[in-house]
Amino acid sequence: MVQVTVDQVFEAGVVGAGGAGFPTYVKLSGRADTVLINAAECEPLLHKDKEILRHFDDDVLAGLRIAMELVGASRGVIGIKGKYADVIEQLRPKLSPDMEIVPLPDAYPSGDEFILVYEALGRVIPPGGIPLHVGAVVINVETARNVAMASRQPVVEKFLTIAGAVQEPVTVRVPIGVTLAECVELAGGPTVSNPQYMVGGVMMGYLEQNHHALVDKTTGGVIVLPEDHVVIRRRQQDWKQISRIGRAACDQCSFCTELCPRWLLGHPIEPHRAMRSLGFNLVGEANVQGTVFCCECNLCSLYSCPEDLDPKNVCVQNKRRILAEKRRWENPPFLPERAERLLKNRRAPTKRLMKKLGLTLFPNVGYLVERTVTPKMVGIKLKQHVGVPCEPVVRVGDKVVRGQVVGMPPETDGKRALGAPVHASIDGVVTRIQDGVVWIERQAS
Numbered sequence: 001m002v003q004v005t006v007d008q009v010f011e012a013g014v015v016g017a018g019g020a021g022f023p024t025y026v027k028l029s030g031r032a033d034t035v036l037i038n039a040a041e042c043e044p045l046l047h048k049d050k051e052i053l054r055h056f057d058d059d060v061l062a063g064l065r066i067a068m069e070l071v072g073a074s075r076g077v078i079g080i081k082g083k084y085a086d087v088i089e090q091l092r093p094k095l096s097p098d099m100e101i102v103p104l105p106d107a108y109p110s111g112d113e114f115i116l117v118y119e120a121l122g123r124v125i126p127p128g129g130i131p132l133h134v135g136a137v138v139i140n141v142e143t144a145r146n147v148a149m150a151s152r153q154p155v156v157e158k159f160l161t162i163a164g165a166v167q168e169p170v171t172v173r174v175p176i177g178v179t180l181a182e183c184v185e186l187a188g189g190p191t192v193s194n195p196q197y198m199v200g201g202v203m204m205g206y207l208e209q210n211h212h213a214l215v216d217k218t219t220g221g222v223i224v225l226p227e228d229h230v231v232i233r234r235r236q237q238d239w240k241q242i243s244r245i246g247r248a249a250c251d252q253c254s255f256c257t258e259l260c261p262r263w264l265l266g267h268p269i270e271p272h273r274a275m276r277s278l279g280f281n282l283v284g285e286a287n288v289q290g291t292v293f294c295c296e297c298n299l300c301s302l303y304s305c306p307e308d309l310d311p312k313n314v315c316v317q318n319k320r321r322i323l324a325e326k327r328r329w330e331n332p333p334f335l336p337e338r339a340e341r342l343l344k345n346r347r348a349p350t351k352r353l354m355k356k357l358g359l360t361l362f363p364n365v366g367y368l369v370e371r372t373v374t375p376k377m378v379g380i381k382l383k384q385h386v387g388v389p390c391e392p393v394v395r396v397g398d399k400v401v402r403g404q405v406v407g408m409p410p411e412t413d414g415k416r417a418l419g420a421p422v423h424a425s426i427d428g429v430v431t432r433i434q435d436g437v438v439w440i441e442r443q444a445s
């Protein structure tokens with residue numbers, strides 16, 4: 001078995017590759033009875049986790065084994081949608097007796113850590129908690145592969161799916177620091193004029209206007225959409241519109257609450273009450289205070305609300321204000337039995353979600369292809385993770401090689417700030433360090 005230490009996981013710059021960017025060495029420094037691989041990949045049209053499992057199953061299983069050893073877990077679980085029967089069949093013969101696969105329903109948001117832990121392990125994480133509170137460490141498929149590689153190669157490449165309005169939806173492996181536009185070209189380019197990029201998915205991702213934005217360790221995919229697509233139009237609404245329409249049109253039907261995955265787990269979040277707050281200054285009231293437990297899955301806004309209102313954004317606004325005011329809710333009410341009673345009958349089927357979002361127009365595939373970007377230049381962001389930005393450890397004019405550290409989290413009094421080092425993804429010369437990015441230009445050999 002490959003031996004990897006927590007220090008090596010740090011030095012390799014491994015962070016949550018599913019989008020969260022939490023430094024993995026911190027997770028693997030804890031103690032847990034179970035390590036759960038998050039292969040749920042519930043964002044419509046994204047396929048990279050399944051493709052990594054299909055092509056690099058030995059690496060992912062090695063990463064799972066290493067994670068289990070590091071946290072002292074006696075059980076390793078892979079949570080993957082049951083519909084991917086071919087991948088499950090491929091994995092099963094390779095599992096050790098202390099590993100298992102739990103097939104998940106094809107619903108959204110099955111990749112949310114709280115939902116995943118419940119669906120795969122039957123444990124409910126309390127409001128404001130983390131998986132460790134119920135004895136679990138959750139890591140994404142790509143993160144597990146990066147853990148397995150940590151003693152040999154730092155994180156210098158990224159898998160991502162390019163889908164939507166493109167010639168050929170694909171999953172590709174590219175050097176960190178290339179542009180989104182370069183990746184979209186690997187899918188044959190957009191099929192629409194004035195294409196819009198949803199980065200990370202249509203539900204929890206963001207609309208990126210700058211098509212030359214840089215791929216980092218957390219970029220999971222780009223969904224290209226026409227500018228008049230409903231998802232894009234919804235994203236372009238500003239807060240004034242959202243609050244004005246919400247105040248006028250919300251009839252308090254409470255569907256947003258009844259289908260909210262966190263409410264279904266028994267957390268005290270009730271988006272319909274947050275909607276009510278639009279007409280009043282209710283921040284700090286218990287029913288608005290619960291918005292701090294919103295995971296921003298967007299289900300309420302893009303699926304549940306019959307009026308197409310935006311309770312998610314109302315929750316986010318309230319949440320930000322509450323967090324800025326440092327209001328804490330000690331001992332919030334928690335009804336975990338609600339999960340057992342209601343969750344299984346109230347899942348949002350992916351098919352229905354995709355239909356509602358007008359995504360069934362696009363092929364729902366993204367096979368991994370070998371083509372990649374060979375960039376003349378890459379931009380390595382100094383912050384690609386939860387925590388403090390790295391400080392550059394190279395200077396303009398320095399020659400660097402692929403895998404060399406170019407930024408390290410700062411240390412104060414010998415104590416390392418939360419973060420992860422970042423590395424050059426190509427051989428070249430540092431030409432600029434500006435606005436939190438180390439630019440490296442490839443040198444002609």
Ligand code: SF4
Pocket residue numbers: 249250251252253254255256257271272275304305306307308309310311
């Ligand atoms: S589902 Fe829509 S209309 Fe119903 S309470 Fe929620 S925001 Fe209001």
Ligand code: SF4
Pocket residue numbers: 256259260261262263269271293294295296297298299300301311312315
């Ligand atoms: S975005 Fe909406 S559905 Fe999702 S957790 Fe927040 S309130 Fe609930």
